[in-house]
Amino acid sequence: MRLRFLLWTVAVLLLTACSIEKKAKKAFLYEKFQTSIDLYKKILAKNPNNGKANYFVAESFRQSNRIKDAEAYYAKAGGKGIDKDSVQFYYAEALKANGKYAEAKQVMSTLANETTIPGLKDRAKAQVDGISYIEKLEAKTNFYKIKNLELINTPSSEYSPVFLNNELYFTSSRGKDRIYEATGTPFTDIYKVTSRGANVDIATVAPMPAGINSESINDGCITFSPDGKTMVFAKGNSGKRKGTEDVDLYISRFRNNVWSEPVMININQPNAWDSSPAFSPDGRTLYFSSNRKGGYGGDDIYSAQMDSRGRFSKPRNLGPEINTPGNELFPYVAEDMKLYFSSDGHPGYGGLDLFVVKRLNGKNTIENLGQPMNSTGDDFGLFLFRPDRGFYTSNREGGKGDDDIYTFINEDPNLKVVNYYLQGITYTKDKEDQLVLLPNTKVSLLDGKGEIMQDFVTGNDGKFLFRVYENEDYTLMGQTDGYLMKREGYTTKGKSVDVTTLKELLTTITLDTIVVLDKIEINKIFPLENIYYNFARWEIREDAAKELNNLVQLLIDNPEIKIELGSHTDSVDTESYNLDLSQRRANAAVQYIIQHGISPDRIVAKGYGESKPIARNTNPDGTDNPVGRQKNRRTEFKILGISAIPKTLETEDGFDEDKYFKTDGN
Template sequence: MRLRFLLWIVPIFLVACSAEKKAQKAFKLGKYQNTIDIYKKIQAKNPNAGKPNYFLAESYRLSNRVKESEAYYAKAGGKGIDKDTVQYYYAEALKANGKYAEAKEVMNKLAANAETPAMKDRAKAGADGIAYIENLETKKNYYKIKNLELINTPSSEYSPVFLNNELYFTSSRGKDRIYEATGTPFTDIYKVASRGANVDVATVAPLPAGINSESINDGCITFSPDGKTMVFAKGNNGKRKGAEDVDLYISRFRNNVWTEPVMINVNIANAWDSSPAFSPDGRTLYFASNRKGGYGGDDIYSAQMDSRGRFSKARNLGPEINTPGNELFPYMAEDMKLYFSSDGHPGYGGLDIFVVKRVNGKNSIENLGQPINSTGDDFGMFLFRPDRGFMTSNREGGKGDDDIYTFVNEDPNLKVVNYYLQGITYGKDKEEKVQILPNTKVTVLDGKGEVMQDFVTGNDGKFLFRVYENEDYTLTGTTDGYLMKRQTYTTRGRSVDPLSLKELLTTITFDTTLVLDKTETGRSFVLDNIYYNFDRAEIRPDAAVELDKLVQLLIDNPEIKIELGSHTDSVDIESYNLDLSQRRANSAVTYIIQHGIAPDRLVARGYGESKPIARNTNPDGTDNPVGRQKNRRTEFKILEIRAVPKTLETDDSFDEDKYFKTDGN
């Protein structure tokens, strides 16, 4: 486990003696095992010295050996060392060793006496987390796990990924060169033939040179659904020059070989970017990073990848998932539940595996409980069936540092229902002719208006999104030459009761269409439900709702200048109707300007009764109320289409064409 998320730390302490200088230099370079070896000799002369104990504790923690840090944090201290931080990590070490009562006591004292509000809050959360675990133990758990003994060795095996009857994993087996940060060998990526959890150990082999490298840690791999694109982590060579910590690389399978890996643009210099995982549709890459601007140590991020291998800007998944601790090893299952490991959410100690469940548009985060989790580090979840999969743990009783385990979920009520929304984009011109509209970017937003996913349609105009039960969505469509379109969709009342299903996995697909209007000067659009009180021009609340939609349309389409025209029926004299319609048009334009639209994009015009679209009276001279209602309308007409600079979301994107030759495969 020690190699999985190492951080560079710059110490703030100056020491005088030669041994301590060497230890400090090793600590600064992230060579934590060297630091431990030196400070143990220093500490042997004075076992209770605060500073050596502090650096021993920190070196064990930062090389992910939290259990071993307990005895040293208990004695850590000295000038310049933050005592509250020491106490917090001492409590975490106690918890990692299963000493929950003692850990809770330390956390409670720290919550009451810490010098900063932030540490008080963090300690209180730690104490509450222990209470959460105690309550979790009272609930029924249907998981069963088993050590995958044929694969595991005294070395480290972790991050299992299953694809096309092959199990990929990371291991430090067979490597002679030692990584000075942890005192363990460097890692490579391996694969083995496997039918589910039945592995053919005789087929274990490392991936080819170019993917694996000497004296560099290679590990944590993920594949696109078709198996032709891989992203994996590479780094930690122990040198200050060269690869900066850990980065993500991409390779494509072409002509039966993997292309030379290249770094992808989601990496940040001097940051740790690792544990990648593609979503089931291959369009989203999840990964962990300790880059600046996050919520703690390691946070989980996502980036969209298009059909050409270009990545969008990475997006932090937010404080609901990320904490002041570490969140890493994300995995999106086929049912779109996000699994990840964390030492910041309430857990048993070290890393625990959590699942994000989405219900009625809200996320809840649940600890999977024992036996999936333990006082050790538990991570690297992967499901090869909805009820079966792999994970990694360095718990007691294993064969080595990290071991791969298999698990089964025997919940009798386990039923997985996947909901999808599919549709087709169409374009409509001023003659109302409709045809399939390709190359349209369709985006689905959740009930809060936050982007969930993008899709660019092909020649067939088709798009497909994963959706959830009992939620409201907004679809947007945009392409050159057409007005950006917004359209609502809801899955409320359309879900099925999982308990009524017989199959373990069920897929339900909803259908919709998205029709975009061609951007053409002179084209007019009727605004529905823009009503005024009799003989009045003030904007009514129901009319404001519709005008708000026009405001949004103008925001979405900054290139258009419009005329807002008001029309009346033939009641009253023509001059009066002309004046009334002008006042109503002015009122509507004023409302739109007040909501942020520039005045030079708007023209108000009243047409009175001069442009009816229906008869005000029937042929026999009687009143035609339906026709009059149609004539009492408000329209907007495109007057001008301006050139507006576009901001591309993929300005900093990775373009595979820059690196890979197209061979038709």
């Protein structure tokens, strides 16, 4: 009887253990990480060395952004089906997050030498180098001073501060009872409080209205256009099977003194986490973080252009210079166009660190902001309300709660901020060759590599404005329906100011230019500059090749046109000789263009000899006119035909404001 009772007890215990493990696995699969932790800890209470239970507790802590708490569990993690190299990597990450740099470096070094997984080997090497970088960073002078914004922080979480029109917006889990099972913390809402810089009036703290905030859903990470009338924020994580599967970005407009019903922006991707949005200072570019497929690691930073109608272009990944195999989040672009972001992939102290991208002579360098801005905890969500001071978030030791909001000031005595802008006007020419305004023209700013940095669609005044950097070469590209797309070079080299002569903290320099587009017309003739040949020869010289390359680009940019390339001579020698020479020159130029990728059926060679002068070859008294002869020795192209290839200023995958918002005159 006693043996039967013991067997029954053992069976019950085994069934109970199996039931707990089954529930724990299910919770983990559904990303209910806190529930998973609680259940696996029951198993560990009876068997502290259970490798799989330790693994899933560690993973649950890590995936719910609590990697510090994962250290002891990764140390005991293991078992069949569990990749030991990944365990070692994250164990070292947990050690680093807890400030145990020497131990973390040793584990990473061993992993880098022993693992056969190429990607993991590279990441481990990068982490070893990163710890060495931090050791060197400690030797540099740091001018940042920080302070916990105690009035606003609570034992709950406060994060992602944004300052606008004397109001501080932030996200918090205060006052919420229902628990989000992934993190074991309450759901979050967006709040605002009246503030003069860092001086908050705590009596004015209030949640954003219903519709922006939602019950039992995490609302947070907000950004505003410069005029405060457009808001983009993140919403999601209901924990339910129906509805949004993850976090998405929503847009709302302030009209008639109320915020419109938020709608999802179509730059979101199903099954992806899209969050931490931030408008550029001009309000035309939205930066955000996403873990969508096709990135370089976990969470990557992307950008999308927004036009005047509220439509967004296809998101662009900022590339491997910014994004790493780790996580890059919480982008923020300051008034001087420096990009700040948080990352656990670039060399840091542990968890998320704050970084700044500095641009000099067309090249970017990424700098860790160092201590005290960064810590072994997560440091993120930076926002400047003045060039030398602002807010950010940290969950470092010594705070009032989970995530706290801090204020900071940069006391660098040599801090001077210079903003360079390039403003211009788009024109065309009338029949008298006079400049006239050309409205509704898309102008793009390209960097020295030919990559688009910014777009601008002009209004009725034809004006455009770009933020540029000193000592860089750019290309301006203009396009609108019915006109040739055109590229023009512009440089800021030699146009910068000496910062040592400046007295103010902030200086703005505005540069001027114009872009002139030509209307597409049949038989319209365009001269080509600097197409020269050696005497009595037709081979393409190096200086002529540069100009012909521009024509190749024009034909690529304007695939709808077919042209004739015409060559002309002066009246030296016989008409037949000049006609033959001009045809040979035209043929050589056309062959060069075809060899550079233009279809032969789009271009025709025509030699005109001396038959179509545009200036006198001789003076009225019969003497030679060298200036006139030079003008006659020219190369031109003429538009022969226009095919029906549609051109449009519509942005790819655009968000159409008119679909969601009615025009009310505001």
